Amino acid sequence: MSKKDLMDKLDLMFFPKSLAIIGASNVPGKWGSMITTSILGKGYKGKIFPVNPKQEIISGLKAYPRLDAIPEDIDLAILVIPARLIPDALRDCITKDIHAAVIITSGFKETGKAGAALEEEITEIAKQGDLVFIGPNTMGIASEYNDLEAIPAPMGAKEGGLGIISQSGNLGLQIMQWVAHKEIGLCFYAGTGNEALLKASDLLAYFGYRDEVKVIAMYIEGIENGIEFKEIARQVTKKKPVIALKAGRSQRGSKAAQSHTGSMAGSFAAYSAMFKQTGIIQVRTPYELLNVAGALTNLPVPRSNRVGIMSLGGGWGVIAADECEDAGLVLPDLSDDIIKDLDTHLPEFWNRSNPIDIVGEGD
Amino acid sequence: MSKKDLMDKLDLMFFPKSLAIIGASNVPGKWGSMITTSILGKGYKGKIFPVNPKQEIISGLKAYPRLDAIPEDIDLAILVIPARLIPDALRDCITKDIHAAVIITSGFKETGKAGAALEEEITEIAKQGDLVFIGPNTMGIASEYNDLEAIPAPMGAKEGGLGIISQSGNLGLQIMQWVAHKEIGLCFYAGTGNEALLKASDLLAYFGYRDEVKVIAMYIEGIENGIEFKEIARQVTKKKPVIALKAGRSQRGSKAAQSHTGSMAGSFAAYSAMFKQTGIIQVRTPYELLNVAGALTNLPVPRSNRVGIMSLGGGWGVIAADECEDAGLVLPDLSDDIIKDLDTHLPEFWNRSNPIDIVGEGD
Numbered sequence: 001m002s003k004k005d006l007m008d009k010l011d012l013m014f015f016p017k018s019l020a021i022i023g024a025s026n027v028p029g030k031w032g033s034m035i036t037t038s039i040l041g042k043g044y045k046g047k048i049f050p051v052n053p054k055q056e057i058i059s060g061l062k063a064y065p066r067l068d069a070i071p072e073d074i075d076l077a078i079l080v081i082p083a084r085l086i087p088d089a090l091r092d093c094i095t096k097d098i099h100a101a102v103i104i105t106s107g108f109k110e111t112g113k114a115g116a117a118l119e120e121e122i123t124e125i126a127k128q129g130d131l132v133f134i135g136p137n138t139m140g141i142a143s144e145y146n147d148l149e150a151i152p153a154p155m156g157a158k159e160g161g162l163g164i165i166s167q168s169g170n171l172g173l174q175i176m177q178w179v180a181h182k183e184i185g186l187c188f189y190a191g192t193g194n195e196a197l198l199k200a201s202d203l204l205a206y207f208g209y210r211d212e213v214k215v216i217a218m219y220i221e222g223i224e225n226g227i228e229f230k231e232i233a234r235q236v237t238k239k240k241p242v243i244a245l246k247a248g249r250s251q252r253g254s255k256a257a258q259s260h261t262g263s264m265a266g267s268f269a270a271y272s273a274m275f276k277q278t279g280i281i282q283v284r285t286p287y288e289l290l291n292v293a294g295a296l297t298n299l300p301v302p303r304s305n306r307v308g309i310m311s312l313g314g315g316w317g318v319i320a321a322d323e324c325e326d327a328g329l330v331l332p333d334l335s336d337d338i339i340k341d342l343d344t345h346l347p348e349f350w351n352r353s354n355p356i357d358i359v360g361e362g363d
Numbered sequence: 364m365s366k367k368d369l370m371d372k373l374d375l376m377f378f379p380k381s382l383a384i385i386g387a388s389n390v391p392g393k394w395g396s397m398i399t400t401s402i403l404g405k406g407y408k409g410k411i412f413p414v415n416p417k418q419e420i421i422s423g424l425k426a427y428p429r430l431d432a433i434p435e436d437i438d439l440a441i442l443v444i445p446a447r448l449i450p451d452a453l454r455d456c457i458t459k460d461i462h463a464a465v466i467i468t469s470g471f472k473e474t475g476k477a478g479a480a481l482e483e484e485i486t487e488i489a490k491q492g493d494l495v496f497i498g499p500n501t502m503g504i505a506s507e508y509n510d511l512e513a514i515p516a517p518m519g520a521k522e523g524g525l526g527i528i529s530q531s532g533n534l535g536l537q538i539m540q541w542v543a544h545k546e547i548g549l550c551f552y553a554g555t556g557n558e559a560l561l562k563a564s565d566l567l568a569y570f571g572y573r574d575e576v577k578v579i580a581m582y583i584e585g586i587e588n589g590i591e592f593k594e595i596a597r598q599v600t601k602k603k604p605v606i607a608l609k610a611g612r613s614q615r616g617s618k619a620a621q622s623h624t625g626s627m628a629g630s631f632a633a634y635s636a637m638f639k640q641t642g643i644i645q646v647r648t649p650y651e652l653l654n655v656a657g658a659l660t661n662l663p664v665p666r667s668n669r670v671g672i673m674s675l676g677g678g679w680g681v682i683a684a685d686e687c688e689d690a691g692l693v694l695p696d697l698s699d700d701i702i703k704d705l706d707t708h709l710p711e712f713w714n715r716s717n718p719i720d721i722v723g724e725g726d
Contacts, residue, residue: 111712168678221681247681250688256718257681286682315531318584318610318620319649325613349474355619 001132003205009132010206013100014143014188016075017046019150020067020098022089023080024050024058031104032080033059034152035140042142042149042156049074067092076100078140078150083107083115086122086136094129101126102150103135109194110137123196134203138193139169142176144186145212151176151189160185161214162297163207165200167192167221168247175219175290184294187212201229208236217293218244219286220271221257230278237279241296244280245289246271305329309355317355331355364495366568372495373569376463377506377551379438380409382513383430383461385452386443387413387421394467395443396422397515398503405505405512405519412437430455439463441503441513446470446478449485449499457492464489465513466498472557473500486559497566501556502532505539507549508575514539514552523548524577525660526570528563530555530584531610538582538653547657550575564592571599580656581607582649583634584620593641600642604659607643608652609634668692672718680718694718 001009021039025032036050036059049072050058053065064070067077067089077093079086083105093101108119119136126133134141140151144159151173157180164179166172169191176189187210190203200220207213216236223229236242248257249268275282283289307329311317321331331354334342339352351357364372384402388395399413399422412435413421416428427433430440430452440456442449446468456464471482482499489496497504503514507522514536520543527542529535532554539552550573553566563583570576579599586592599605611620612631638645646652670692674680684694694717697705702715714720 115712166678168676168681170674170676171678171682219678221678247678247685250685252688252694252718253681253684255716256677256684256714256720285686311533313531313533314619315529315534315582315584315610318531318616319534321616321619322610322613323648325615331615349478351619353618355615357619 006132006202007206007209009099010202012075013102013132013134013141014148014206014210015146016100016148018049018072018074019044019046019076019078019148020049020051020064020070020074021078021080022051022067022093024052024055024063025080026055026058030080031152035078035080035104035150036061038140038149038151038154041154042147044146044148046075046146046148047072067096070096074098076102079103079105079135081105083118083136086118087125090122090125090129090131090133094125094131099131101131101133102138102141103133103193103196104138104140105135106137106193108136108196119194119196126197132198133196134190134198135193136196137169138191139173140189140191142186142189144188149189151191155180157186157189158183160187160297161212162186162293163188163190163210163213163216164218164293165190165192165203165207165216166219167195167200168219169193171219171286175217175286178287178290179294182290182294184290184297187214195224199224199229201225201232204229204236204242205232208232208239214240215293215296216240216242217289218242219289220244220246221248223271226274230274233274233278233280241301242278242280243283243289243292243296244275245283245286246275306332308332308334310358311355312358314357317357321355364493369495369565370569370572372462373565375438376465376495376497376504377511377569377573378509379463379511381412381435381437382407382409382439382441382511383412383414383427383433383437384441384443385414385430385456387415387418387426388443389418389421393443394515398441398443398467398513399424401503401512401514401517404517405510407509407511409438409509409511410435430459433459437461439465442466442468442498444468446481446499449481450488453485453488453492453494453496457488457494462494464494464496465501465504466496466556466559467501467503468498469500471499471559482557482559489560495561496559497553497561498556499559500532501554502536503552503554505549505552507551512552514554518543520549520552521546523550523660524575525549525656526551526553526573526576526579527581527656528553528555528566528570528579529582530558530563531582532556534582534649538580538649541650541653542657545653545657547653547660550577558587562587562592564588564595567592567599567605568595571595571602577603578656578659579603579605580652581605582652583607583609584611586634589637593637596641596643604664605641605643606646606652606655606659607638608646608649609638669695671695671697673721674718675721677720680720684718 023032024036049070050063077098108115142149172191207216248254309320386395387399412433413426471478505512535554570579611617672683
């Protein structure tokens with residue numbers, strides 16, 4: 001597939017004019033219900049076609065027994081049916097001329113040999129049928145400028161410049177929830193799941209390609225094709241900041257990552273070196289990922305590593321200075337001009353030093 | 364002063380039956396107003412005597428022009444008058460047979476030579492008069508079992524086992540606010556300010572001595588008498604956990620700490636070694652101080668370093684395993700008994716490994 005072709009298909013995924021939810025349901029607690037109500041709850045403006053042979057109306061929408069009963073074109077299929085039914089459903093999608101799908105369903109590579117075989121089968125079907133899919137074993141995607149949150153519950157994130165790519169659904173959605181809570185502007189969210197067909201690197205290329213995305217945050221457990229990822233990352237970081245949290249750096253964490261999405265976590269040191277080479281900003285915790293992504297989304301990128309600290313209460317200045325020096329930032333002395341200027345604002349005995357303590361007399 | 368004598372005087376400070384607020388005020392924004400309304404707001408049950416020559420009623424309480432006009436005994440004096448008036452006010456306290464005081468007022472050692480001389484003067488007056496004081500340049504103290512919050516605004520913390528000692532007022536009160544917000548039980552708060560007379564080590568000894576205190580959290584910029592502190596810490600850590608955040612580990616941070624409360628920050632490595640020797644748990648950030656203090660206050664102290672992780676969503680298990688191994692904790696393999704037991708609860712394909720992923724099928 002050409003790069004242009006891939007970007008066009010991902011445009012169908014993130015800017016669909018119409019979508020089918022295969023396995024939509026009225027039964028509360030089922031994924032087919034959660035995904036449908038989340039899409040409705042967020043207010044997706046395109047056409048929604050629930051597909052379910054047993055229910056005629058789903059969440060107030062007319063449901064169709066089969067995909068081929070839908071009398072209109074479909075840009076995106078979201079699949080929430082049991083794993084064993086996915087191959088036939090994908091074939092139906094291809095017959096219906098659908099080229100983009102999100103496979104929420106789990107029960108594939110992460111569950112053992114039989115699951116892995118099924119995953120190979122659906123990947124082959126998709127390739128033959130010129131269809132790209134995210135998943136399986138993902139908690140979905142979101143596209144805020146399109147008012148589309150195809151995830152278990154709508155987050156109501158504000159539109160903006162952040163793109164999130166996560167190899168863990170729970171963790172990715174938690175970060176998305178924090179993003180919504182902190183009112184950081186969000187563009188896209190993609191939980192990549194087992195990455196049977198589309199990889200984190202494909203999403204990275206897409207987020208790099210779309211001008212709406214200003215900053216990219218990634219949660220990574222393992223990258224299969226390091227050379228390809230590196231090549232894409234090099235291109236994207238020239239245009240916008242990419243922040244990555246690589247999990248599985250410990251022995252136990254690495255083993256857990258492997259059984260989680262079936263990915264090899266690999267050497268943490270090798271990942272760190274690769275991030276450095278490609279200009280990716282590496283962070284260590286989910287909260288750090290959120291904070292760095294939020295800062296780069298909401299504020300201009302700093303032009304140097306020189307920092308001035310001003311605090312109300314000396315303790316915070318001390319703590320901030322410690323953190324800055326740990327992070328390799330420099331706290332320069334204050335110039336005479338700045339001191340003179342501050343002299344006109346601060347009490348006579350202020351510290352005339354960086355960090356600046358905005359001291360206050362007791363009475 | 365004997366240890367018994369010091370503990371008795373600190374009992375007067377944290378369990379006063381009556382207190383005088385010297386410099387109490389009706390003018391909003393003044394420290395004399397903030398401290399008075401905070402004490403009233405929290406609901407201190409002892410007797411409160413505002414002292415101010417210009418106001419007759421303060422916050423609904425009868426005010427006295429001078430300390431000697433109060434017809435009753437006073438256990439604790441809280442001073443919020445300008446620095447230059449503190450020496451005479453302390454002499455009045457001594458005449459009134461008061462042995463414990465909190466000097467909120469700033470404008471002492473932290474402002475230069477003249478301030479340092481004034482600080483020496485008031486320290487000498489106190490010593491001669493057998494009075495101990497916290498401060499100057501502190502934002503106050505709190506004693507939750509006594510419903511006393513002599514700080515700029517009442518926090519309404521829940522009664523419980525945590526004692527906080529802070530060499531920064533702003534930082535200490537922020538931690539106290541988080542403690543209140545997270546409903547961690549608080550016993551005492553002490554902002555030690557310039558430590559002209561009472562040092563952080565005296566408070567550490569007192570919090571060690573009082574059975575109500577189960578866990579002690581300290582924010583430290585500098586300790587003057589390392590040998591004394593070490594001796595006290597050794598004793599206290601035998602009885603209860605002590606957690607310390609030492610700030611000023613960087614060059615700039617250390618310099619800032621010096622101008623903040625006039626304390627020498629010293630070598631960070633030396634402090635870390637001393638914490639290790641005395642059994643103090645060292646943390647690096649205010650939030651870590653809060654979290655460790657909260658965990659040890661609300662949960663039993665773990666008996667070993669072996670950890671089992673169970674997560675809903677594999678990503679969190681990976682992250683948690685990474686953090687545990689970084690912290691020197693061990694994730695043992697699961698015993699056959701535990702695996703057998705979990706087999707009866709979890710889906711057939713669960714990972715049978717630690718961290719445990721409580722996987723869920725898609726349908």
